[in-house]
């Protein structure tokens with residue numbers, strides 16, 4: 001997966017401003033309308049400074065937005081995700097690439113477990129109307 005590697009890179013190389021911005025978004029948590037969820041990932045990817053990664057993850061982000069519309073996301077799930085974001089932001093603030101990578105991987109695993117628990121694992125992540133090719137194994141978050 002790409003995003004744990006991006007988190008590690010950001011922990012090692014981000015500017016003080018980027019670290020502070022990530023911590024601020026993580027601290028705000030995730031609102032019922034989803035505000036704060038995607039912002040965290042977008043900031044992190046932008047801070048990674050990798051144009052290829054930015055492009056790839058922007059595509060993944062769009063797929064997640066489409067899929068999220070069809071998912072039943074509770075406040076508990078949002079709080080869980082917000083806690084993960086704070087743990088990732090803390091590792092980044094602490095300049096700890098290994099912990100940032102580990103925390104991001106756990107965050108993505110937890111999201112996948114949620115999908116399994118929802119019985120949606122076999123469901124296409126991208127609505128069939130958007131399909132071009134066999135890219136149904138994109139990383140979840």
Ligand SMILES: [Zn+2]
Pocket residue numbers: 037040041081085107141
């Ligand atoms: Zn997240």
